[in-house]
Every structure is written in C-alpha cells, then in structure tokens.
Amino acid sequence: MTTSPKGDAAISVRGITKSFKDQQVLRGVDLDVARGSIFALLGSNGAGKTTLIKILSTLLRADAGTATVHGRDVVSDAAGVRQAISLTGQFAAVDEVLTGRENLVLVAKLRHLVGPGGIADELLARFDLTEAGKRAAGTYSGGMRRRLDIAMSLIGHPPVVFLDEPTTGLDPEARLEVWAAIKELAAGGTTVLLTTQYLDEAEQLAQRIAILHQGHIIANGTLAELKALLPPVEVTYVEKQPSLEEIFLAMTARGEAPTQPNPAASGTGSEDQEASA
Amino acid sequence: MSSHALQDTAVLTGRLLTRIRRSPDTIVTTAIMPIALLLLFVYVLGGAIQTGGGTYINYMLPGILLITIASGIAYTAFRLFQDLQGGIFERFQSMPIGRSAMLWSHVITSLVANVVSLVIVVGVALLMGFRTGASVLGWLGVAGMLVLFTLALTWISVIAGLSAKTVDGASAFSYPLIFLPFVSSAFVPTNSMPGPVRWFAEHQPVTSLVNAIRAIFEGQPIGSDLWVALGWCVGILVLAYIGAMLIYRRRAS
Numbered sequence: 001m002t003t004s005p006k007g008d009a010a011i012s013v014r015g016i017t018k019s020f021k022d023q024q025v026l027r028g029v030d031l032d033v034a035r036g037s038i039f040a041l042l043g044s045n046g047a048g049k050t051t052l053i054k055i056l057s058t059l060l061r062a063d064a065g066t067a068t069v070h071g072r073d074v075v076s077d078a079a080g081v082r083q084a085i086s087l088t089g090q091f092a093a094v095d096e097v098l099t100g101r102e103n104l105v106l107v108a109k110l111r112h113l114v115g116p117g118g119i120a121d122e123l124l125a126r127f128d129l130t131e132a133g134k135r136a137a138g139t140y141s142g143g144m145r146r147r148l149d150i151a152m153s154l155i156g157h158p159p160v161v162f163l164d165e166p167t168t169g170l171d172p173e174a175r176l177e178v179w180a181a182i183k184e185l186a187a188g189g190t191t192v193l194l195t196t197q198y199l200d201e202a203e204q205l206a207q208r209i210a211i212l213h214q215g216h217i218i219a220n221g222t223l224a225e226l227k228a229l230l231p232p233v234e235v236t237y238v239e240k241q242p243s244l245e246e247i248f249l250a251m252t253a254r255g256e257a258p259t260q261p262n263p264a265a266s267g268t269g270s271e272d273q274e275a276s277a
Numbered sequence: 278m279s280s281h282a283l284q285d286t287a288v289l290t291g292r293l294l295t296r297i298r299r300s301p302d303t304i305v306t307t308a309i310m311p312i313a314l315l316l317l318f319v320y321v322l323g324g325a326i327q328t329g330g331g332t333y334i335n336y337m338l339p340g341i342l343l344i345t346i347a348s349g350i351a352y353t354a355f356r357l358f359q360d361l362q363g364g365i366f367e368r369f370q371s372m373p374i375g376r377s378a379m380l381w382s383h384v385i386t387s388l389v390a391n392v393v394s395l396v397i398v399v400g401v402a403l404l405m406g407f408r409t410g411a412s413v414l415g416w417l418g419v420a421g422m423l424v425l426f427t428l429a430l431t432w433i434s435v436i437a438g439l440s441a442k443t444v445d446g447a448s449a450f451s452y453p454l455i456f457l458p459f460v461s462s463a464f465v466p467t468n469s470m471p472g473p474v475r476w477f478a479e480h481q482p483v484t485s486l487v488n489a490i491r492a493i494f495e496g497q498p499i500g501s502d503l504w505v506a507l508g509w510c511v512g513i514l515v516l517a518y519i520g521a522m523l524i525y526r527r528r529a530s
Binding site for chain 1: 285296299300367372373
C-alpha cells in the first residue's frame with residue numbers, strides 16, 4: 001500500500017469481508033485504484049474476484065468494511081455509484097434476440113440519453129460491428145459478443161468500468177480484440193478494474209496488479225514492483241522459439257497467404273475484420 | 278426518479294415484447310393446448326357430458342380460458358429465469374434504473390402475451406360455434422376477471438422464475454395450475470363428483486371464476502360467485518406480490 005494514490009482513488013476498498021453461509025470468500029480486502037488507470041485483480045477460480053466486483057457494483061452487500069467508487073459509498077449511495085459505473089459480467093450480458101444495434105439503443109435509453117440511435121451507430125463503428133449491428137446478437141462469435149458487451153458498457157461514459165473476466169472462453173484472436181478495446185477505454189480516461197485468471201492479460205493491460213488469494217490481497221503493485229518481490233533475475237540464454245500462440249496467430253492472420261510466416265503477427269490484431277465471415 | 282421508473286419499465290417492456298414478436302412460438306404454444314382441449318371436448322368427449330341445456334362449447338369455454346392463462350404464465354417464469362441466468366439482469370441492476378423496472382416489465386409482458394393468447398382462443402371458439410348474448414359491459418367484466426386472474430398467476434410465476442434453479446423448475450409450477458380447472462365446474466357439473474372431490478372442486482378458486490364468467494356469457498344472474506372469485510384473485514395477487522417482492526429484494530440487494 002506504500003505507493004497507493006491518496007485522495008485521487010476512483011475505487012477505494014477498506015476491510016471488505018463477505019461470507020456465503022459458512023464459506024468465507026473475502027477476509028478483509030483493501031485496495032485503491034487510481035483514476036484513469038487499468039487495475040487488474042488476479043486470482044484463480046473461487047478466489048473471490050467476482051464477489052468483490054459484485055460488491056463494488058452494488059449487486060451484493062459486504063458483511064463488513066467500506067468501499068467507495070467515484071467518491072460514493074457503495075451502500076449509503078448505491079444509486080450514486082450506479083450512475084458512475086458500468087459492469088461487464090463474466091458472461092456476455094447481451095440480449096441474444098435483439099440485434100447488436102438494438103442492444104446498444106436499449107442501454108442508451110435506459111441511461112436516459114438523447115439520440116440513442118446515433119450513440120449506437122457511433123459505437124458500432126468504433127468496435128467494428130457496423131455490419132453485424134443488423135444481426136441478432138445470438139449469431140455473433142465470442143469475440144464479437146464481448147466487444148458488443150464492452151460497447152454497451154461505454155454508453156453514457158461511466159467514469160468507472162468493471163470487467164469481470166473479459167476474455168475467459170475467448171480464442172486468442174478475440175482476446176486481442178478485447179484487449180485493444182480495453183486499452184482504448186483507458187486511453188479515454190476511464191478507470192478500469194478488471195479481473196482475470198490469465199497472468200499475461202494482467203501483464204499486458206494493467207498499470208497495477210493485485211493478487212487475490214483465499215480472500216486476501218497477497219500482493220499489490222506495479223508489474224515492476226511485483227517482480228522485485230522475487231529474488232533478482234539470473235541471466236540465462238535460451239533459444240527463442242515461437243510460442244504456439246504466435247504460430248496460431250500467424251497462420252490464421254486474415255488476408256495473409258498461409259505460406260508467409262509473419263514475424264510481427266503478435267501485434268494488437270485490432271485491424272482484424274470479420275471480412276467475409 | 279419515479280418518472281424514470283415508468284420510462285425504464287416501458288423501455289424494458291419494449292425489449293421483451295420485441296423478443297416475443299421475433300419468436301412468437303411462445304404465444305402459439307400457449308394457445309395450442311387450450312385449442313386442442315376445445316376440439317377434444319367439443320367433438321369427442323362433450324357429447325357424453327350432461328351439463329343441462331346450452332351447447333357444450335358455451336359451457337366449457339370459461340375453463341379453457343383459465344387453462345390458457347395457466348399455461349401462458351409458465352413462459353413468464355421461463356423468460357424471467359432466462360434473464361437471471363444470462364447475466365443481463367445483473368447488467369440492468371448495476372445501472373441507474375428503477376429498482377423494480379425489470380420485474381414490472383416481465384409482469385406487463387406476461388399480461389400482453391396472455392391477452393393475445395386469450396384473443397386467439399376466443400376467436401377459435403367463435404369459429405367452433407361459441408355464442409354469447411353478453412353485452413359490451415359483460416365482455417368488459419369477463420376481460421377484467423381474466424386480467425385479474427392473469428396478474429395473480431403472473432406474480433406466482435415471478436416467484437417461480439426468481440427462485441428456480443433450472444429451466445424445467447421455472448415452468449413446472451404451472452402444471453398443477455393447468456390441472457386445477459379439471460377438478461372444478463369447468464368441464465362437468467361438480468354435483469357429479471364423489472364427496473371429497475366435490476368439496477374441493479366447489480371450494481377452489483377456479484370454480485367461482487368459471488361460474489361467474491359462465492353466468493355473464495349466459496346472461497344469468499352472477500350471484501355470490503363474482504365476489505368469491507374476486508376475493509380469491511385479489512388474495513392470491515396480494516400474497517404472491519408480497520412474496521415475489523421479498524425474494525426479489527433479497528436477490529437484488
């Protein structure tokens with residue numbers, strides 16, 4: 001907690017505990033998330049990540065402790081918190097019968113915004129979904145659903161966005177698409193708290209990383225700070241082999257002949273289009 | 278906030294009605310079983326049933342309408358359960374919208390879907406020879422009772438949808454409700470039943486509703502059945518509403 005930002009925290013959690021029946025899920029969680037940063041909450045299945053997200057997004061009430069989001073208490077000013085946040089849950093929460101565009105219009109209307117149609121079209125364009133926008137969301141690929149889901153979260157420009165395991169169950173390409181979307185979010189000044197069980201995801205995206213283990217935060221810091229917790233690095237020489245992910249991405253890169261190995265294929269992948277899909 | 282609550286309910290209801298419009302099979306399925314029962318009883322079994330005067334379709338239609346509602350509300354629970362499972366419920370609950378807008382949108386949708394199914398069933402009954410001398414006021418009275426019954430059962434289905442663990446569980450509660458009209462005055466006069474069954478039939482809500490609706494259709498004096506029927510509907514409605522709201526609050530906080 002030494003380098004934690006004071007006063008300027010978009011999210012501040014103090015001593016949060018939560019039990020379900022006799023199972024203690026959170027045992028006193030403290031953390032701060034700086035405004036406009038991406039914060040990754042890392043933990044294995046059942047570590048309590050989703051429970052914490054639900055408490056912060058006013059869906060669950062903590063047994064003890066306090067939490068403020070955007071300066072508002074999650075219990076005494078739950079309505080105020082809801083004004084300031086958006087939640088993208090673990091399973092893409094889109095209406096599968098409605099089209100992508102209708103999903104966006106629906107959320108814009110529920111946020112009481114003027115011109116919901118225009119807002120929807122703008123987001124469809126931004127997330128490469130303009131073509132797909134006319135189709136029912138149930139026909140989307142996993143990556144497209146997630147992008148739609150995230151686009152829905154951006155409507156009304158909530159200053160704080162919670163993403164609960166945004167890439168779980170996605171194929172590598174879709175993961176890159178979602179990563180690009182998240183980076184774009186933070187670039188616009190939004191505070192992002194994301195949970196993940198993938199170490200590389202936290203490493204790729206987050207300025208700060210906290211590790212939640214058995215209901216406690218056991219480590220919290222920048223990637224460099226976390227690395228410093230371990231003994232100094234020993235320099236060894238290892239032949240660099242392409243990872244299977246790099247091979248997969250290179251082979252499946254759209255518009256590339258399969259015989260052309262592309263050494264730069266592990267880029268952002270944001271240009272990927274569902275051209276003929 | 279309260280004006281927003283109404284607006285939010287309207288937006289969410291619009292969403293559910295769009296879903297039904299895109300896949301109207303739920304309404305068709307709701308109407309098919311009552312229509313099949315109409316055909317079965319009028320053209321196969323009805324000839325052997327003594328009801329004393331009047332055509333058999335006139336006699337049985339009120340019960341068929343109640344069965345239509347009982348099978349329709351199974352889909353109310355199903356739709357609510359689907360929303361809870363899919364995560365869209367949590368998305369809405371974490372947004373600054375009226376707290377119970379989500380629930381009311383399901384209740385209103387249930388009402389609309391059931392009215393459509395009822396209109397279809399009445400239409401088929403008219404084609405099959407159902408006739409009534411009921412006035413416009415009489416029809417309004419029947420419509421009012423059916424709406425009240427729909428609302429009462431809808432709140433029961435909300436309880437089922439909120440507390441179900443599986444899709445099957447969400448709609449299984451409706452089976453006894455669909456069956457209830459068979460042990461009432463809906464298809465045969467209760468005085469043909471043996472003692473205990475007859476006692477149950479005469480004291481359960483469906484009989485008073487059926488008798489009241491039948492009396493209006495036949496142009497007979499309604500008598501006390503109307504008040505008993507209204508009492509049952511309002512009683513079930515209030516209890517189910519309170520129960521549903523308690524479960525909803527616990528789930529949504």
